[in-house]
Amino acid sequence: MNSIRVRLGVLGLALLTGLTTPTTASANERAPSPTVEEQRLDKAVPREILRRSGFDAVAPGLARELDTARSYAQARRAIAREGARLWQRAVDRAQGRGPAGGDLSRDDDRPLYWARLGMTREVRAWEPAFDLTDRQRTALLDELERTSRGQTAIRYPHGRGLKRILVTGFDPFTLDRDIRISNPSGATALALDGTVIETADGPAR
Template sequence: MNSLRVRLGVLGLALLTGLTTPTPASAAEKAPSPTVEEQRLDRAAPQEILRRSGFDTVAPRLARALDAACSYGEARQAVAQEGARLWRRAVDRAQGRGPAGGDLSRDDDRPLYWARLGMTREVRTWEPDFGLTGGQRAALLDELERTSRGQTAVSYPHGKGLKRILLTGFDPFTLDRDIRISNPSGATALALDGTVIETADGPARIETAVFPVRWQDFTQGTVERTLRPYLPKVDLFTTVSQGRVGRFDIERTNGAWRGGFGDNDNVGRTETVPVTDPASQPQWTTTTLPYRAIVAAETGRFPVYDNTSVTEIPAGGTQPVVRPDGPTPGSTARQGGGGDYLSNEIAYRATLLRDRLGLHDRLPGGHVHTPVLQFGAGNTTEVTDPEFVRNRLDIIAQVRAILKAAAEQR
């Protein structure tokens, strides 16, 4: 037993040394430049959003923590703590807890987005005295992304009598078109995380997470890694994103195709959605949400549609064809109901994961597209206005009502 204890002690020391020993200068790599997405942070609108929410202190706080780190292990701990702190702070602000930090409305998702980018830029450009390898920097960035998006914070109470709902949202996107853009799906995730809705069948707890608008993250499996532990345990899930003007869509069918539109790093991808085991990959997946009940329910001021349209290349054909009633047998996907961008892709990946886990026949899940969040008439410069806030609050409330309608069908 003594020799075993000695060997374990040596092993523990070796592991600790791996976390504390400085990286040799020959192994350290020069810090990369900020990404395209991070470079937008210096524009006037993001800085105003951060000031008016009090989130302008977030990145400097992380910078101080990194400066105090004497090893990679300490840096990773600091990144994990500050990432989780940001998510909790954003959720608390959205749900009326703690100080607002400024006059920007609490329902706003943009402080979280821009503060996170400030943090990732700090990590990406940080050059500590002890040196970092490229792999270590990538691991720090991954830890920060996951913790600051709520992806590691999903937690349901134990016990019976409580339904479990999982909802995901997205970052703002198309920011070169309008740097002021907010994403109502991300705002919904913040507003509903950890909340309970009362249904005719009892209470239902909602947990949420937010995803980036970047093709590479999806290629690397961020959706599957986040959702896989929870899908077998929940009673209902929905991915949510911003869709068309003035309407909600419950997307009936999702397609295995990337259409090439630029992401938040201005990178496009035109290809079949890359997944594990491509030999068994279907061209289409379908919703198992109770779409008829959702469409029929009185959920809010925006109309809700069961969207069945897709674009396909028919079996034996060569050109894309729009199919209003869904795909035909043997066809190749070119657009799901939600298009060919990352909203379609998260729906495809989540429902494919559901099916590969053997949950298709017992787990309601799919994708909800919200209306486009619009500014008030004539507002082309201000970061917010009363109509903008009202639209976002109404969308959040209607998503909540849609979840209630769906949960009551279980």
Template sequence: AGLWRRAVDRAQGRGPAGGDLSRGDDRPLYWARLGMTRELRGWEPGFGLSAARRAALLDRLERGSRGQDSIRLGSGAGYKRILVTGFDPFTLDRDIRIGNPSGATALALDGTWISTAAGPARIETAMFPVRWDDFAAGTVERTLRPVLPRVDLFTTVSQGRVGRIDVERFNGAWRGGFPDNENVSRTEPVPVPDPASRPQWTRTTLPYAAIVAARTGPFPVYDHTSVTEIPAGGTGPVVREDGPSAGSVARAGGGGDYLSNEIAYRATLLRDRLGLSVPGGHVHTPVLEFGAGNEDPSSGEVTDAGFERNRGVIVGQVRAIVAVALSPTPPVP
């Protein structure tokens, strides 16, 4: 818990920065957690430690250092409550320097207040690992089930495509098998409790039209409706640009078939199973790119001015999108 709080404080300008990376960088938290996990896995105390107890300690480290068990919505009246989630970095085998703008957003927004047309709002955040098996074990539901009934808005956030922001309209019940941060691959239906009642598709309840129309920042924002499905009676996957057809089987939501799609599917399915009418869905940020001249992973340069500027712009635009989503109003002419 202290690791999460220190990372949030660092991102929000409180206390010493430490190191030589800019405060908004999400990667020091990820690196620190990996180091702590390694130490805990190899720890041999004199009193002995059973495998079950070690696993429980690792679970506390994983949850606490991602803010999953410290979501503090408060009980006061007169303000709205917003939940935003982000992810760890991923595809580090391709480029060890990679950060995740959704994780940076979670650190930058946790515990902050924003002004909206609906009044003041408090944002609470959490982060999630890029690991298939953690999701199958229910980490999303365990974190969100106690808080979704108390929020006025939620959005899961992840890194998407280059140069654009997508509000994903539809989420599919399918895992496409891309390797995760443990190089594990899973190709199967999304494993959720009570699979007999598992829908093939869930959908956003975010006010996507208002978000697209609003002036939230420099990146274009799209209402993304494309999915990949096996149509009813069909034998192979096809892409449909206007959402799933009746009776189809999911092969990719608007957000694809990786964990971005899965967290959106799980969060919105939980919303529906709890019978909530709260606005909620998924926002895909632009890819966080390094600046000109620093595209080569072998350069050894883990940051640059362009990288830091891009990250700050993405965080600011997600904050603006959340404000619009809470109190959608017509765009200013």
């Protein structure tokens, strides 16, 4: 009798073992949630700004590029390329080059701001088929921040007797009070990027 119980117990254990699905580690660390800024993208005003400037296709375009990336290196190159393209597109729009993309004023800096947030949200939520650590995702976001803000396009002239001055903008910090707010310093940075201003002491670039 005891022998039968032992055999039944072993058989039950074998059946339970066979039915248990082995757990496997995820290929990627869990994608972080969107930031507070990125969550505002779903509101009506940001969507309207992107649509009326033609910048509503920027984030989806990056998403498609990421979907084709088969390695971290490919993803980083795609992000650097698309980030720099966004900055140059915003500069061209502000300085009257190329199509306006819609009826939104060319001196409005908000398309750049909201398009950049759309891109960072895509990178943050991206789940590639290959291993991607939190550190690598952070590095991709940093690359996007630098390129889409024009930081990698800064070129100081060489030579003696030159005074080098960097003019920058900053993001608005009162969007919770009024999500329609724009950023005059950002608009100024876009308007001045790459321009030459003649002064009494010579050209300023």
